[in-house]
Amino acid sequence: MNGNFIQRWFGRGWLSLGYVFLYLPILVLIVFSFNSSRQDMVWSGFSLRWYAELMNDTEIISGFGLSLKIAVLTATASVVLGTFAAFTLNRYQRFFGRTLFSGMVSAPLVMPEVIIGLSLLLMLVSVQKVFGFPERGMLTIWLGHTLLGMAYAAVVVQSRLQEMSKSLEEAAMDLGCKPHQVFFLVTLPNITQALASAWLLTFTLSLDDVVLSAFLSGPGSSTMPIVIFSRARLGLDPRVNAVAALTILAVTIAVIASSVWMARGERLRQKQVQAAAKAE
Secondary structure (H helix, E strand, O other), X not given: OHHHHHHHHHHHHHHHHHHHHHHHHHHHHHHHOOEOOOOOOOOOOEOOHHHHHHHOOHHHHHHHHHHHHHHHHHHHHHHHHHHHHHHHHHHOOOOOOHHHHHHXXXXXXXXXXXXXXXXXXXXXXXHHHHHOOOOOOHHHHHHHHHHHHHHHHHHHHHHHHHHOOOHXXXXXXXXXXXXXXXXXXXXXXXXXXXXXXXXXXXXXXXXXXXXXXXXXXXXXXXXXXXXXXXXXXXXXXXXXXXXXHHXXXXXXXXXXXXXXXXXXXXXXXXXXXXXXXXXX
């Protein structure tokens, strides 16, 4: 019994240390975003000075606006393309080029972002020399983020499709629905939670991406992570702490809201399944 007690508390202790190691720096960053001093790790009093100065920092505000636009567009495009890719791989087990297609969908997950960014940069520069379009900026960043986000969205959606029973789709086909009607009226409603999870995941990946944005950005198109990274190289700026604290707050609220929404949706789905089982 003593051995089990020691093992249990030993495991809990290591787990607690892991959480402290991961989240303590974030907590320190939030605390020092309210520090009145510019010096790092020297607390001199509570102040909202850096939040006030942040409102007048046009570079960060412009970068945040650009990052937000790209993240929304990336998440939407990634979910659409990733859903179609996942549906194809899950529902059609045999077709010509399936292995190649599956590898192309999964490749961005295991390929270093530096390689992806460099290859996209070389391709876009070559295309621009021939056609004069596109210039590096918001469009090129969005293309690079979508390439990466689509792979993550496909994994999330495909895992949900594997759990979903095909009998629902087969029943709809027996009742006279056409394939596209089955997809939009039966399949999509049953994978709504996976779509929401994929959207939030790809939105977050795009919002904080530095490597691809650095390769694909152009003059006047610096995203918020690039601005923060460039300032961090010259020394920590307290306004960066304020930006990070606001970002953490927004992400926390979004995660809590999405978790509550998905939990309610799951409970509603379970009630509907139980009601259908009782009706039979």
